[in-house]
Amino acid sequence: MNNIAIFASGSGSNAQRIIEYFNKNRSISVTRIFCNKKDAYVLSRAEKLGIPTFVFGRNEFYNSNEVLDKLKDDEIDLIVLAGFLWLVPANILSEFSNRIINIHPALLPKYGGKSMYGMRVHEAVISAGEKESGISIHYVNEKYDEGEIIFQKKCIVEKDETPESLSAKIHQLEYEHFPKTIEKLIIKVSLSS
Ligand code: GAR
Secondary structure (H helix, E strand, O other): OEEEEEEEOOOOHHHHHHHHHHHOOOOEEEEEEEEOOOOOHHHHHHHHHOOOEEEOOHHHHHHOOHHHHHHHHOOOOEEEEOOOOOOOOHHHHHHOOOOEEEEEOOOOOOOOOOOOOOHHHHHHHHHOOOOEEEEEEEEOOOOOOOOOEEEEEEEEOOOOOOHHHHHHHHHHHHHHHHHHHHHHHHHHHHHHO
């Protein structure tokens, strides 16, 4: 069995699509949702979908091995950040080298970095007058949005595009491509181990 851990901080619509995608798969499953906000909607989604959760605070994440130990107990093969907004600490990065990926709602290296998440990204893309945007799936390192890019897909930014309409377009791209990219990576990870 190949085990995926999803880290999410907010709504968790991507987390839900990933869980549903692998529901029918006998060799890959989402083992647990890790969440840093106790009132995040992703936790309600996880409950409805019957996926265990682990909620942690800043101190457990950055000053202890609690999250790392949970990942090891769950025998996690791949960590997927889906709308998770904190940097991953060194203890987890070194244990899961090249086995942590993130999705970003723009064409990196543009519109990435510390406070670039969710709607803020789409607002920045539109105010800069960009004609296209898209999604980037990349490996995670010690900096925000800077790891090697694995996959990108573009979409058009229309003249009358709003941050809301762009967000909806980008979410559709994410739902279509994130689970498939995860599946390909899991196969690669299990072939190389
Ligand atoms: C997604 O669009 C994801 O790309 C973005 O947050 C959204 C989470 O939506 N991530 C970032 O901006 C990371 N910098 P969701 O909670 O509905 O899956």
